[in-house]
Amino acid sequence: MTKKGQQAGSLSRRSLLGGAAAIGTTAALKSAGALEANPANLPPNVSEWTPYLGAGVDANPYGVPSEFESHVVRRSVEWLTASTESSVNFTPLQDLEGFVTPNGLCFERHHGGVPEVNPVDYRLMINGLVDRELIFTLDDLKRFPQTNRFHFLECAANGGMEWRGAQLNGCQYTFGMVHNVQYTGVKLSDICREVGIKPEASWVMAEGGDSAGMNRSIPIEKILDDCMIAYAMNGEALRPEQGYPARLVVPGWEGNMWVKWIRRLEFGDMPYMAREETSKYTDLMEDGKARMFTWVMDAKSVVTSPCPEKALMSKGTQLLRGLAWSGRGKIDRVDVSLDGGKNWQTAELHGPVMDKCLTRFTLPFEWNGEELLVQSRAMDETGYVQPTIGELQKVRGLNSIYHNNAIATWQVHADGSVDNVRLG
């Protein structure tokens, strides 16, 4: 809405934005819900932060975000959190741009809290069906040839509360169990060459050093294909809650398998039937049976703005933003609908588009106050198309938790506010 006493800039037909002010007016069009600017800080005045010497280089040897960004944090859902020590929080996707997740905002999921591992005492033990059972120090791992790869990590339960309806009214809570960083580490194929794999080895049990002793079984083909032991993320050492000083990286597969604080890899000839692959991380089907070992995270996408946390603040030209990913390879295309799936437009993908990596997409659109039903639909290079919740429910029923990659719908109201809704 236009505030009385203010004038919008005189805009020609060539103008993209309705909100930019001609010089001489004191502010842009006032948006619903927008914070009021302090006129003393606006041109032609000298802003209050300009005349005085600012903070020096010694203020923060390790830098921190602006205090004006203090709302951009990982958040947990109280009723989802059984205890403060063993639970989950969510990445604030709605406030992020690009495809790198800053390390401080990568969601956490742990089953026994975050252990404080002294890197001097860290060891990775390899045993079982190998020629040489060996124990590696962190320094040993860093002397191996190195691999550097961007990969998304998504919890199998991401969106798990949304199987029966739109339950949590936020992008962060319904999609925020995913993050994407550049990992640096050692290919497991190189470690396997070092220890020598016996011909009968077909499974690997990966075990963490946390108090849950988190462990999972992984087929040897995946281990030799693209798994790695990572010791760095986004250029620096792994964060404690992401497995410092070393974790398993299992590209494209559910996050639970990316064992953190990894202390042991046992090579065997059958799966280990660990707690986390029997009592949990299975997919309950409509007939009451449960599927095991559904490791791959299928193609998925989400519109990160607008979304329940990101209302539209003005009419006119908008830039829709979103993220897409696939555990089967590269994202090929993302389509966006503003009318609940009747009409679709293809969004722009922002490169580099990489294998098993988040891909940023954007789409400009005009908004004049009409109601919108915003959806996005990802397609990956295998030809797979992200399904509707109806299509998923036909196969999986209503009682599943894991592997919900359904298209979501954000309803934009006339006042610009946004709700998570269920269509059909």
Place this chain on the structure above:
Amino acid sequence: MTKKGQQAGSLSRRSLLGGAAAIGTTAALKSAGALEANPANLPPNVSEWTPYLGAGVDANPYGVPSEFESHVVRRSVEWLTASTESSVNFTPLQDLEGFVTPNGLCFERHHGGVPEVNPVDYRLMINGLVDRELIFTLDDLKRFPQTNRFHFLECAANGGMEWRGAQLNGCQYTFGMVHNVQYTGVKLSDICREVGIKPEASWVMAEGGDSAGMNRSIPIEKILDDCMIAYAMNGEALRPEQGYPARLVVPGWEGNMWVKWIRRLEFGDMPYMAREETSKYTDLMEDGKARMFTWVMDAKSVVTSPCPEKALMSKGTQLLRGLAWSGRGKIDRVDVSLDGGKNWQTAELHGPVMDKCLTRFTLPFEWNGEELLVQSRAMDETGYVQPTIGELQKVRGLNSIYHNNAIATWQVHADGSVDNVRLG
């Protein structure tokens, strides 16, 4: 050296690493200078961090590094720092992996301290030779089409103390005025389309909102080619010391031109002869004349490990790490010498190799305690080859500060310690 009472693992000829221990011994080969492990934490014992519930998800809504990584920080050189408010610190390149610089470790350089800009009051003013002088809010900028690009930012004075000899004994202090992040923002060509550029406009003066009123002149061709106004880095809002809430990005050109806290772009028909392009940021030549407007950062590289801060901790297989970059495009090749430039080997480049972006390279090598003279030499896609200091001095003399992209030499001694030395 091997510690008494410990045994190295029995290693076959197939073994890559000398340091990995066979299971049953208590530790790997003890390295010179390495911290002593606590035997109680090593296999087969249960480590002290395992039996107890660790920290919960609410410990750090915005995560922080492990306390064991507290040495990985930006550092300043006391005698280089005229005041704590107006100076420089350095990225700890020797401790980083991959090519993403974490936001908290991106070096700082400011001329009037870090202003605290309230994003609600932030404005970008466009004036001069344009059809429509306009003022944009931050929300306006975020409604433009978006670009996402990884780029290095290097201060023109990086390595400036090394013109006459090896002066600072550290990788961080001699190469650390560079960082590399994914920027999200608006192409200046899109903003120019919005305001309409008059035909006679040939230069743009970019001005910051800090107390220095930092400003620089940029030719319109560069502005329209690939410059952008960035509002995010590595996925989140710009950090205060990097120009929050918006900065200019001038890919491949000296960092001083990437005006932070940007408040104004004035379009004109000649350069503005600002203080920072006349009294500073010029290149003094051998004959006492100074070159102006030497904007491009030529191809450069550095070995980040081993380096003065990263001694070799053991004999046997090592992994040399380094970074290369060019302001003229992509890195094409990096060669590494271990004998002061007599023999060269081509290093592995870790993709994606991108335009005007840091590129990680690695090279495995064997070390048996002999002295090494380690060098790296970058080549970019234009065919440019990183020069020796002698080649640079022939053209530039001894009194330059800026644009030193000479090959550096790290001398590795028999005990594994490393010094910055000058060859020839």
